[in-house]
Amino acid sequence: MEPATQNISFLYEFYRLMKQHQVIMMYEGEFSQEITKSVLSMTENSFSTEKVDEAIKKKVYNIMMEALQNICKHEFKNTDESIASGESLFMISSTDKEYQIITGNAIEKKIIDTIKNKIDLVNSLDQEGLKNLYKEARLNSTISAVGGAGLGFIDIARKSANKISYHFNPVNENIYYFTQMVTVTK
Amino acid sequence: MSEAIFSDAAICSYVDFKQKTNKHKFIFSYRGKLSHAIVKNLLAMAEKKIDSFNEEASVKKKIFGVMVNCLQTICADDKAEEAGSSSIFLISKNADGFTIFTGRYLEKTVVDKLQEIIESINQLSRESLSDLYKEKLKELETLNEKFNIDETMLSLIDIAKKTNQKIVYLVEPSSKDDFFFSIKVQIK
Numbered sequence: 001m002e003p004a005t006q007n008i009s010f011l012y013e014f015y016r017l018m019k020q021h022q023v024i025m026m027y028e029g030e031f032s033q034e035i036t037k038s039v040l041s042m043t044e045n046s047f048s049t050e051k052v053d054e055a056i057k058k059k060v061y062n063i064m065m066e067a068l069q070n071i072c073k074h075e076f077k078n079t080d081e082s083i084a085s086g087e088s089l090f091m092i093s094s095t096d097k098e099y100q101i102i103t104g105n106a107i108e109k110k111i112i113d114t115i116k117n118k119i120d121l122v123n124s125l126d127q128e129g130l131k132n133l134y135k136e137a138r139l140n141s142t143i144s145a146v147g148g149a150g151l152g153f154i155d156i157a158r159k160s161a162n163k164i165s166y167h168f169n170p171v172n173e174n175i176y177y178f179t180q181m182v183t184v185t186k
Numbered sequence: 187m188s189e190a191i192f193s194d195a196a197i198c199s200y201v202d203f204k205q206k207t208n209k210h211k212f213i214f215s216y217r218g219k220l221s222h223a224i225v226k227n228l229l230a231m232a233e234k235k236i237d238s239f240n241e242e243a244s245v246k247k248k249i250f251g252v253m254v255n256c257l258q259t260i261c262a263d264d265k266a267e268e269a270g271s272s273s274i275f276l277i278s279k280n281a282d283g284f285t286i287f288t289g290r291y292l293e294k295t296v297v298d299k300l301q302e303i304i305e306s307i308n309q310l311s312r313e314s315l316s317d318l319y320k321e322k323l324k325e326l327e328t329l330n331e332k333f334n335i336d337e338t339m340l341s342l343i344d345i346a347k348k349t350n351q352k353i354v355y356l357v358e359p360s361s362k363d364d365f366f367f368s369i370k371v372q373i374k
């Protein structure tokens with residue numbers, strides 16, 4: 001007898017939903033440096049059949065690397081099964097005009113403002129402004145408690161040349177799920 | 187609880203999509219092309235994930251064995267020069283244990299054959315499955331086709347033997363000549 005907890009018919013709907021969003025690759029689960037390497041490698045393999053300019057592929061790949069490293073550094077590792085924060089997520093979708101790189105991970109509420117302010121700042125600048133901000137950030141950089149010089153969002157914005165979209169969804173009073181979408185025009 | 191904070195509506199559809207998947211408690215999910223190189227990566231990643239759970243070694247071995255069967259034969263498209271349509275591979279964990287779902291598009295003739303195979307496998311005892319596995323292994327010929335039905339049959343028999351559970355499957359007609367074929371394997 002099939003367990004009542006999991007019907008199989010959702011799978012086709014799930015697959016169609018991904019097709020609707022034009023998702024070419026999606027991974028959900030744990031992230032670590034090793035898994036980041038595997039995801040990058042899988043994307044490279046997936047890309048091998050896409051007929052796109054090499055420069056665009058390189059941009060996408062570099063943005064992915066930054067975004068995935070951000071997950072590794074900042075994701076809140078939920079050990080309490082009663083909190084349904086959801087696994088970390090990486091998705092790449094491909095439309096006629098653009099690639100969309102979507103990442104998601106649980107974070108602590110206390111860092112929302114830091115992330116939001118950084119993204120709002122980079123979104124308000126043009127390429128020249130981003131270049132100057134990058135130089136300034138490098139000169140003033142201090143290695144944060146989790147490593148890195150906080151240049152990730154600036155770098156992502158410069159490479160994509162599009163605004164970064166963000167979404168913070170409350171899981172409970174202390175945890176939010178942070179989703180980020182970066183667009184690369186083909 | 188507080189409201190969501192977001193920059194623009196474009197991202198919201200992806201957020202909704204993710205929320206729909208949360209209720210299934212997937213611990214690992216992948217949708218995309220499944221070339222040989224990608225399957226190798228996925229197996230390594232999923233193995234690490236399964237290893238992180240406090241399960242008996244025999245359970246972990248079972249799960250990994252089912253995964254290998256699903257990814258290397260049922261889902262794989264490594265015989266094509268270019269990987270064909272995307273497949274889907276999911277693992278969830280709940281009170282019943284682990285569940286592995288796979289799905290992909292296949293031609294009607296292949297789907298019909300698979301249905302027949304699964305229906306007959308589900309009738310057999312463990313001992314009969316072992317005998318059938320040995321018999322089919324001897325008969326196995328490597329075919330130069332995109333989807334090898336004989337290898338898939340062996341994989342399905344092996345899955346049934348390892349899990350001692352019936353294989354649940356579903357066929358959904360698509361708008362083309364292909365059908366979406368999915369299976370669910372429960373590992374207690």
